[in-house]
Amino acid sequence: MNELPWLNEARKLIGISEIPGSQHHPEILQMWKDIKRGGIKDDETPWCAAFVGAMLERAGIRSSRFESAKSYLDWGTQLEQPAVGCIVVFTRVGGGHVGFVVGKAANGNLMVLGGNQSDAVNIRAFELSRVSGYRWPTGVPLAGTALPILASDAPLSASEA
Numbered sequence: 001m002n003e004l005p006w007l008n009e010a011r012k013l014i015g016i017s018e019i020p021g022s023q024h025h026p027e028i029l030q031m032w033k034d035i036k037r038g039g040i041k042d043d044e045t046p047w048c049a050a051f052v053g054a055m056l057e058r059a060g061i062r063s064s065r066f067e068s069a070k071s072y073l074d075w076g077t078q079l080e081q082p083a084v085g086c087i088v089v090f091t092r093v094g095g096g097h098v099g100f101v102v103g104k105a106a107n108g109n110l111m112v113l114g115g116n117q118s119d120a121v122n123i124r125a126f127e128l129s130r131v132s133g134y135r136w137p138t139g140v141p142l143a144g145t146a147l148p149i150l151a152s153d154a155p156l157s158a159s160e161a
Contacts, residue, residue, distance in 0.1 A: 006100070
């Protein structure tokens with residue numbers, strides 16, 4: 001499968017998670033360095049934007065280089081509809097969340113590959129009502145295909161903080 005380079009990088013990290021206690025996952029710490037925010041030295045600081053940014057940077061695309069999920073609302077090119085690989089920004093109690101759209105569930109929920117989803121990198125379902133915006137890297141051609149159905153009844157994301 002000819003996958004977008006940032007999604008390829010993201011899929012390599014599925015399954016990594018925060019380490020409870022005083023230890024911190026070195027891969028999560030590296031994400032902060034990748035987005036030029038190396039002063040963050042723990043894996044408890046909300047890191048969804050660091051994950052998205054690091055995957056873009058590793059694919060040779062400049063990220064927002066900011067720790068806020070909502071920083072992606074002003075990044076790249078706005079899309080009216082989701083596309084595989086686009087960045088999706090969500091609202092949530094206490095802030096925002098950001099990840100990559102990889103498909104949809106049969107009920108229409110978006111399937112999102114992201115970091116800091118229940119303290120890990122994984123694919124989770126999100127309600128469309130939470131979407132604040134879709135973004136695409138400027139200068140990268142949009143493949144524009146229909147979202148694949150990845151699950152018939154995926155549970156909704158319950159924690160992104």
